Amino acid sequence: MAAKAVTKRKWTKKQKKEALWGLFFVSPFIIGFAVFMLGPMLFSFYGSFTNYNLTSKMDFIGLANFKRMFTQDELFWTSLYNTAYYVAFNVPLTAIGSVLLAVLLNQRIRGIRVFRTIFYLPAILSGVAVYVLWMQLLSPSTGLVNTVLSWVGISGPAWLFDPNWTKPALILMKLWSVGGAMLLYLATLQNVPQQLYESAEIDGASPFGQFRHITLPMITPIIFYDVVTSTIGAFQIFQEAYVMTESGTAGPANSLLFYNFHMWNKAFVAYDMGYAMAMSMILFVIVLILTFINLKLAPRWVHYGGGENA
Amino acid sequence: MKIKKWKSWLSLGITGSAALILAACGGGEAADGTDTGGDAASGDKIHLEMWSFWGEGARRDAIEAALDEYNSSQDEIEVEYVYQPWGDIWTKSLAAIAAGNPPDIIVQDINSVRQRADAEQATNIQQYLDQEEEDIQSRFYPQLWDTVIHEGEAYALPFNTDTQVLFYNKDMFEEVGLDPETPPATWTELEEAARALDVKNGDNWERIGFYPRWSIGADVWALNADGGTSWFDEEDNVKVNTPNKVAALEWMLEWQDYYGSDTINRYEAEFGQGIADPFISGLVGMRGQNINYYLSLRDNAPEDFNFGVAPLPEYEEGSGNWSWGGGFVLEIPQGAENPEASYEVMKYLTSTEVQEQFGMDSFDIMANQEANENLMEHPDLTEKGREMYQMAHKNLENTVITPVPLTAPDFNPLINGQIDEAFLGNKSAKEALDEAQASVENLVEQHQ
Numbered sequence: 001m002a003a004k005a006v007t008k009r010k011w012t013k014k015q016k017k018e019a020l021w022g023l024f025f026v027s028p029f030i031i032g033f034a035v036f037m038l039g040p041m042l043f044s045f046y047g048s049f050t051n052y053n054l055t056s057k058m059d060f061i062g063l064a065n066f067k068r069m070f071t072q073d074e075l076f077w078t079s080l081y082n083t084a085y086y087v088a089f090n091v092p093l094t095a096i097g098s099v100l101l102a103v104l105l106n107q108r109i110r111g112i113r114v115f116r117t118i119f120y121l122p123a124i125l126s127g128v129a130v131y132v133l134w135m136q137l138l139s140p141s142t143g144l145v146n147t148v149l150s151w152v153g154i155s156g157p158a159w160l161f162d163p164n165w166t167k168p169a170l171i172l173m174k175l176w177s178v179g180g181a182m183l184l185y186l187a188t189l190q191n192v193p194q195q196l197y198e199s200a201e202i203d204g205a206s207p208f209g210q211f212r213h214i215t216l217p218m219i220t221p222i223i224f225y226d227v228v229t230s231t232i233g234a235f236q237i238f239q240e241a242y243v244m245t246e247s248g249t250a251g252p253a254n255s256l257l258f259y260n261f262h263m264w265n266k267a268f269v270a271y272d273m274g275y276a277m278a279m280s281m282i283l284f285v286i287v288l289i290l291t292f293i294n295l296k297l298a299p300r301w302v303h304y305g306g307g308e309n310a
Numbered sequence: 311m312k313i314k315k316w317k318s319w320l321s322l323g324i325t326g327s328a329a330l331i332l333a334a335c336g337g338g339e340a341a342d343g344t345d346t347g348g349d350a351a352s353g354d355k356i357h358l359e360m361w362s363f364w365g366e367g368a369r370r371d372a373i374e375a376a377l378d379e380y381n382s383s384q385d386e387i388e389v390e391y392v393y394q395p396w397g398d399i400w401t402k403s404l405a406a407i408a409a410g411n412p413p414d415i416i417v418q419d420i421n422s423v424r425q426r427a428d429a430e431q432a433t434n435i436q437q438y439l440d441q442e443e444e445d446i447q448s449r450f451y452p453q454l455w456d457t458v459i460h461e462g463e464a465y466a467l468p469f470n471t472d473t474q475v476l477f478y479n480k481d482m483f484e485e486v487g488l489d490p491e492t493p494p495a496t497w498t499e500l501e502e503a504a505r506a507l508d509v510k511n512g513d514n515w516e517r518i519g520f521y522p523r524w525s526i527g528a529d530v531w532a533l534n535a536d537g538g539t540s541w542f543d544e545e546d547n548v549k550v551n552t553p554n555k556v557a558a559l560e561w562m563l564e565w566q567d568y569y570g571s572d573t574i575n576r577y578e579a580e581f582g583q584g585i586a587d588p589f590i591s592g593l594v595g596m597r598g599q600n601i602n603y604y605l606s607l608r609d610n611a612p613e614d615f616n617f618g619v620a621p622l623p624e625y626e627e628g629s630g631n632w633s634w635g636g637g638f639v640l641e642i643p644q645g646a647e648n649p650e651a652s653y654e655v656m657k658y659l660t661s662t663e664v665q666e667q668f669g670m671d672s673f674d675i676m677a678n679q680e681a682n683e684n685l686m687e688h689p690d691l692t693e694k695g696r697e698m699y700q701m702a703h704k705n706l707e708n709t710v711i712t713p714v715p716l717t718a719p720d721f722n723p724l725i726n727g728q729i730d731e732a733f734l735g736n737k738s739a740k741e742a743l744d745e746a747q748a749s750v751e752n753l754v755e756q757h758q
Binding site: 053054055056057068072073074075078139140141142143158161162163249250252253254257265266268269270271272 | 400401404407408425428429430431575576579580644719720722723724726727730731734736749752755756
């Protein structure tokens, strides 16, 4: 039977063997994905229709979780707004910031490697230590940020203590670590063929024109990749808000109650895991739709060097 | 031939990786197996594992000493102490319980015992208590005992607690002509004392007599004003916007207006630990604090630093010096293998002798009443140390513990958000608490 099937698909023995070996080599990922990703995701999908509380309950309750989320839970909307606000500013700003930084660091001047290292450093520092550092930098009266602002006559806001400034404060903090994406852009910039610039120069293109018509199009695939991944990442913001607010209380007037923060509260404070799972499903759908839109819009602005079909 | 060889290699590879995965999945069971193996080697001892977040310092030393003594005092049970960091222990223990492979005893938050009992995360220990000749319940302060009862049965034993009190600088009192032995007893007296202690130079506050929100939450003052009723009453009815709580919030807003948000922010930014502590450095004359703040004063203040400690002033004469406390319990997670042995260890750890020693070492306020009473007179403590225990023991009469209601376990952001709005000047005290009341009622509805 097997032999018959093989001949039908016109697979030679060698091809079949190669396919098996191929599968064998990717099997760690496939198994890992199935066990640690797909399994939990399916479980979560089922759990979102239940009152699961981790230990004693798991009754099917239909769409009740979703109904509650959209019609009753005030903080669901607060958290969705806070997260959307953060994503809307964080994603474009970090993308623009890292492109500009990469262009600057792509200059051929003495000591550029040192600067590259310095600007990349924040990207390898991470976690709680950085957040605590920023809490000090953003301290309203003694912090470095407001001290510097006061030198130019600006009386800085109370940052993490003023609900209007908590999210901008976090976005500002995130801009500090654009080095990671910068490195990707830098690598791509170095691959832009030099002769393109040479011929543009002969045609009389200004430096800005060169940037606009050569550099930018050539790095659009990386911009696209960066925007898609950082959108997904930005929707998952949690740790920063958890660490930087007093005893994990979501900031003044719940201004840092992000989607995942609210979900965490539901899951681990209220043990309402079914509801948290339903929330994660909605987040999944939101991110899926945004990624889909991104993919659909991509052909209009993303330039692939190898032609349309590459 | 060649193909066959390849095939056999391939099948070997697949079997090999399958075996590896199986071995990895079975890891938990293997670990259990070694446990029992270890037991067999050391006779028929029951091996128990106890988790807590006491990672270093006095508490860790104290708990390890207590368990060492227990282990050497008998040869049936051997308890191993395992430290889990504060940031991990709650989710980690929840995951262990859900996976059916929990430790034997966990030091858990006193406010959520009922919640865990309800979700079948904690083991019912009523049957063991019923077998006792000793009335175990009478060891503990009654309000602490209440927290471990769910539907009439016990699910944990209280271990330690705390309470909020007023610390005041006696030298400063004398300097401004106040009697250092009569600390303010009512909110009005508190205000008078604060005005006397304030030092203002032009527009600049050089000393602040008292600011209610430094180290004490708005919820504690609200509870103090409202006859000891927290955001929920005993039947879990929502009591957020009661007239007295609105008055308490208004009172706190008056203090904020008096000193000004800028002054308060500036002071807060400069607040530090240790010798930079504003109470020690004389920036602040009185401070509401958890009583264990004494430790920080003992370790950091100069030797001649002369401070007193008093109950939180009462809202008005006769309304009661209500205060608030928290604490931790010893709990057997659901699915633990030797609940009876675990209970024995918990009984030992809450006995007067052990609790007294733990208090001596860590200066915690213990859940065992007799232990605190002994510490009040303990010859090995300093006079100030004994005074702290006397204060704590007395204050516990009026200290309310506020377990989270099963009907709205995650109510906190709803109330805190509104209170923040009031302090930001966006809403009046009444508006803020009215909205909070409605939001919490809505949350309760969602849970029904």
